[in-house]
Amino acid sequence: MSDSINGIDTFKELYTDYFQAVWGFCNTYLKDREQAMDATQETFFKLYERLDDSYTKRNAVAFIYITAKNICMDILRRNKFKTEDAEQLKDELPSEDSFLEEIATQEMIRCVHSAINQLSGRSLEIATLALEGKSNPEIADVLGISLNSVKSLKKEMYTKLRKIIGHEYIILFFAKHLLHVDK
Template sequence: MIIDKIKAGCKDSFRELFSDYYPILCCFAENFLNDRDLSKDVAQEALLKYWEQKENFSNINQVKSFLYTVTKNMSLNILKRAGKISDLEYNCDISSDFDLQRSVIEHETLLMVRKAVSSLPDRMREIVELTMSGAQNSDIAERLGIAEGTVHSLKKRAYKKLKSVLGSHFCYLLMI
């Protein structure tokens, strides 16, 4: 289990967790801060705080809860210090567990989708990523130097693979 390995000081396992959660925590912090660079700093700091306290965690759910809570609190503290939110707003945001849970679920689902997409064969992954960025089949075909029909069939096969991996979460891929 990755948490046990991290607890034992395995830096490779921590790097794996870091690479999984860093982009998600960046997005999560950016929801509060609307500042990409600052959000990256907050996400990195949250992960480093976890590393410093790694002995206190025995399962991934505790770690996730810690990371999201630290990221949210750090983001709100930055906003409070900058005078962008009042004490009342700060206290309301800190206690808003429902919003935190909803956001955690959204970010966890996004992580699941990203992992599934990254597991596709290279050409299929490229096509899905370009599609997710808004490119049309004709644009993808031109960009990759392949026939539009090839793009269509590879995309169809990729979606079939993703549907089997993601199950009921497949619909989230279509929303990205």
């Protein structure tokens, strides 16, 4: 995508690339899958309404996360008014730092998923099963291969992912949080 934004194709690309990450971001704070989906859809609707030639991709992504954050804050406020005293709301809403940390986490996850989608064969199968939470023995069972083969194929997969992503910290995050290397 070029740096300048225009047209429905660009909106579709942003929607495809960022929808899951924004949903994860919203779900972290709302802790309600349906509300998170509503917030994510509202975020992209607002982007669609405002997207024009003056936006760069960077501006659009910033707009997406700022809008999602504001929508989540509004929903949390409405929920709080329904259930408890509004004065307590200020102390219980997520901080700006926690929002920024969650954006970074969702962006890392988005980058890893994008890299995984570039894999093929056994590497893609193993990554997909690991992301489903399957342990190495479970992966071996599903694929009908030995445990040592799974471990060996995972090492190859990490090598491929490093080449695709190029940022070792993302691979470390991926390995620690998503692929259960020790199992």
